[in-house]
């Protein structure tokens with residue numbers, strides 16, 4: 001059996017440069033420096049021989065994964081046609097969102113905005129409405145801005161170069177690397193939570209995947225990994241797929257893992273403790289008083305949240321923050337929400353909602369408005385008929401509140 005210590009991917013910066021040089025046929029500066037010092041120092045020669053051994057074992061890791069990926073890859077809509085725009089859309093959608101949700105939303109979004117130009121030409125409200133159900137609307141705004149930049153700077157074609165991709169709004173090192181390598185075959189590393197977890201377990205590297213030191217370490221490992229791969233894009237995607245489907249955070253399926261023989265966490269029975277759980281930041285409490293007002297024809301009164309901040313720019317029933325929300329009478333709630341005294345609210349209980357940073361309690365009131373409906377269309381509030389509702393981007397929280405309000 002292959003020695004576990006040797007099959008790892010422990011390639012430092014110089015080792016990566018050396019591997020890249022082998023692939024391009026051009027010796028790197030580092031490689032030339034190695035050669036000079038090696039001639040002068042027999043001990044260094046021995047060390048260099050060890051480095052080459054490490055390079056030799058890194059390649060099988062990528063090749064094992066690539067072979068596994070050919071039979072195990074999920075059939076996902078954005079994998080059926082490879083192009084930069086589809087990849088960019090899918091990568092932004094997938095951040096912090098379940099794959100099943102993205103599978104549902106991806107094709108309708110592409111059908112609505114088939115090209116960067118179509119997306120760039122849309123209004124922000126149209127983009128946010130099409131993004132509904134995916135949450136984290138900041139990503140939708142970034143994607144919209146990225147499409148505008150693609151049109152302005154790249155003639156409407158998503159660039160293939162990782163640096164040019166990274167200069168687009170909302171595109172970081174991971175997303176640029178994913179698009180450049182998976183679609184265009186660029187030899188660039190990628191690290192997301194799945195990739196970092198696989199590396200940590202392979203080498204039994206302790207710490208939380210969100211720690212800066214662990215992140216830096218994981219990027220080094222990813223550089224070495226991609227430098228040794230024959231097909232960098234496929235190897236990168238295979239690594240992500242392994243983390244998403246086999247080396248999962250809880251109960252990984254080690255018996256189905258192509259890297260099991262090389263995995264130190266598995267051998268040492270330390271899978272449950274690597275990576276260490278994230279340190280959770282305590283959520284802040286927020287109480288929101290909200291009124292679901294409906295007309296007899298089913299139209300609902302909505303207002304738009306201010307741009308920026310929590311659910312920025314999304315639509316909601318009239319809502320106001322109040323620490324006293326739970327104690328408010330319907331009349332006091334109506335006053336707080338600046339509703340006419342003719343609107344008779346009824347209490348509908350509370351709706352809890354957790355965001356990443358907040359524990360929100362909606363104190364929900366409701367009323368059917370018969371006479372004074374027009375008088376309520378002030379302060380940016382609008383009546384929206386049921387068949388128009390899809391054009392208004394509502395947060396999942398607002399949808400739950402409306403369901404409670406009836």
Ligand code: SF4
Nearest residue numbers: 247254257260263266
């Ligand atoms: S053997 Fe288990 S813990 Fe190790 S990489 Fe594979 S799935 Fe992850």
